[in-house]
Amino acid sequence: MSDQRLNFSKILAGFKKYPKPNRDLEYGTAGFRTKADLLDHVVFRVGVVACLRSMQKKKAIGLMITASHNIHSDNGVKIVDPLGDMLEQSWEKFVTDVVNSGEDSFEEKIMSIIRSNEIDTSIDGCLFLGWDTRPSSEHLASIACEGVSSLNGTVTKIGLCTTPVLHYVVRCHNDPAYGKASVDGYYDKLLTSFEKLWAKFDHIKKCYSPHIYFDGANGVGAITMEYVSGKIGDKIEIDLHNDDIKTPDKLNHCCGADFVKTQQKLPLSIPAKPCARLVSFDGDADRIMYYFVDPENQFHLLDGDRMATLIAMFLRQIIQEAELDVSLGIVQTAYANGSSTKFITETLKVDVSCVKTGVKYLHHEALKYDIGIYFEANGHGTVIFSQRLKDEIKLKLVSDNEKITSAATTLSLFVDMVNETVGDALSDLLIVETILHAKDWDLSEWEKLYDVLPYQMAKVTVKNRNAITTTDAERRCVTPVELQPKIDEMVSSFKFGRAFVRPSGTEDIVRVYAEAVTQAEANELALRISILVYDLAGGIGERPSLFD
């Protein structure tokens, strides 16, 4: 181990320059995320640890500065592992330890990471850095660079980009067979395969309308779609809205995928044009929502569950046509609507599994299938394909049977249109548009696949949210011990009732989810469970009330 790189005085200088406030932070499902002005010390230290991770893996690592759908004054940082996936879980603890350490203990913490991971510190750390449109992002990115430099690592700045672009570029740098490691390479791969697939299904359309109204959340997704619109505008006309990235406080304000999903209503400035196809991205363009307003002015949402089922249905048919013997499965979380799970198992007859909230859990589970489709209900998801599947497709492409080669070509183009590294709103949009176009469907046809059960989500503030622990993919509560029996009793009095509670990984609250046969009952169940949580798990602030 050469100690030349380990110039602790350089790291110490950064620790002194960016002092840590009193409050400790934890690397959660979304990395570190909080008020932007509390993050200087965090990004410096994350730069240091990410550099160590790069040395350990002898591969490039990514750093993304974003707080996704949060308010403009927040920010955050996430580490991307060499294959473009989320940081391995064992390292979440290392990075948390360093971020929270004092000036007197950081050296020991860093040495312990180096020793326990047998890191050869003579290796050059290599990082790719991206950031979103937030006013604080560039400043934080430059401090992250200082952290990396303190270990003499090198940084390639991708600059302003979506989260999925950064994941993609990191993957391609380490695995050049996956694609060209640049923003242009990303667009080129996705859009070229989209155009070719489009041409395969270019028959007369009765139902599919080549027009979408797009909500960019006034974030980086708006820039993406402006570019994409110029490339595919001859196929889909994209009407851009919420594309003001110059006015910071507009970011995610009453718009974006998270707003649409949680509020179940139109975002600002999207026209309530009956039956038009409406789409929202979130602030860093890794989530997407489809929705429409019917002629009676009712709002209809097509969320992550809907996308997973649409994709499974399409791919199941193509793999049958290509005569491929491969496994196909969908991965969901407890937030997936009960009707979607029923439809997948009983009608589609596709394997479905449920995992804990957080994309890393879904991604990991999806790796078990040749085609693993994973989506959180909130619109974050993608599809991953095994090497075995990719090899089988190649064999089918040279089959003598025209139907088989045609299906294999479709599948091969589909694979290239997917950003397998992480949920990607653009890739998901291209996938959904391709399938709707191929099926000649509008959103109401898509919606007819199954009826969703009305649901309600609520938040309860408690003294210590970690007093709530869960099991069975967060569907059952273990502590406080008296809570789950009471939830069971409450749920049993509601037809098709289902409910669960879990501590949020990104906010200091407990989340409550309830489903029932009518909206009024789902609302009531959510409220009753919220009161249980408040009473049994140390609620603070105002007690949820049935009469407010």
Ligand SMILES: CC(=O)N[C@H]1[C@@H](OP(=O)(O)O)O[C@H](CO)[C@@H](O)[C@@H]1O
């Ligand atoms: C109900 C919900 O939407 N939860 C979100 C939210 O996590 P919480 O742990 O619920 O705060 O943020 C995560 C990171 O973006 C995302 O993966 C997850 O789906």
Ligand SMILES: [Mg+2]
């Ligand atoms: Mg996001």
